[in-house]
Amino acid sequence: MKFNVLSILILFLGMCHVLSSCKKTEELIDFTEEDEIALGEKLAEAIAADEGFSILPTEGNSIPYGYVNSRILEITSASQISKGDEFIWRIYLLDDPERQAFALPGGHIYVTTGMIFFLDNEDQFSGLLAHLIAHIDQSHITQALFFKYGVNRLKNLSTSGGVTELKSIIDDLDLSDSFLPFSRGNELEADTLAISMLSETEQSCESVKLFFEKTLNVQANNQAALIAAHLLQESRLEDISTFASSVGCDVTVDDQSGSRFRSFRNALP
């Protein structure tokens, strides 16, 4: 796999941008949900064809895929989501020891086995998924791609994308100084949507915070800057709790959360 740093942060840092101009907003309106879905499909095909990514096949892995699909369905069935029915939500498990997770427009979510074995329970895992789903649902990744490639090129890619160009985008998803983090506005939007969605699940509605807290405990030099940029936006964790409290949702983690998650992990090859 080509990404070389912790994970979820990668793509977020890699793809998150501030949508700063009205022009970009107008372009986003021109780029329909169908375009987003088509672009995501093209990129997902490019990843599937890329030897750098080792996707666990669904065949022979019905138990782990059944588990992760249930988690995705639970979250995307929430009433607060905008594109729960429109997007085609798919999760891919990557056989890779690196702790990573990322998402593509239109509903594609990738999580490595390294990330899965790093997490402790179903709530942390659901927090990660809810965060990715929120970014996809709010088109934050698509906006980030607009910023870099422009709407016309993305339109062309979504209809007749060539292998070379798609590969170039996939390669660009690697950490790069040319990318900026998601805006604080996007992150706030993702946090509030994630809490709202999680409030309708069996998991703690603060699961995103639980995932971030777990991630923050990782001490590695090359992750410090990423964590600082993406996670520790001053009072972010506190803000999640404040919002959860204002919503009045259930923040408790049930005592079977860890054992359910371990059963899932044990079913991985």
Ligand SMILES: [Zn+2]
């Ligand atoms: Zn984010």
